[in-house]
Amino acid sequence: MINLFVEGGVLFMSIISLLLLAMLIFIFSSRKDSSKEGRRPFQRTIQILARMAAAIGALSFLIGMYSGLSIYATNDLSPAILAGGVRVAMISLCYGLIVYLIGQIIILVDQRTRS
Helix, strand or coil: CHHHHHHCCHHHHHHHHHHHHHHHHHHHHCCCCCCHHHHHHHHHHHHHHHHHHHHHHHHHHHHHHHHHHHHHHHCCCCHHHHHHHHHHHHHHHHHHHHHHHHHHHHHHHHHHHHC
16 A cells, blocks of 8 residues: 555545545534534545545546656657656546545535435
8 A cells, every 4th residue: 555655646546535624524524513504515525525536536547647658758768668667647637536535425425424
């Protein structure tokens, strides 16, 4: 697991992990307010954090692909090396999307328990 974290890029993987941690902290700190009016900012904040995680994952993927393709264009590299680079670039994208899905599941569960 730590190997994937390092391969995916420590900077972007750390930012996505911090967003996940912020979502979890916000969930446990907002459980005190059980009124419907108090739940809307909760859901909105979770949505924003989840979308940021997906966007940062996509940004990391695009930066990785850009740098990988620019190296491929200037040097004579094999397609196998390029495929390995794509695999590494997709790690942060997948992690960002997993965090996004976790946020959406949290919102769905909260809506079902409140109604």
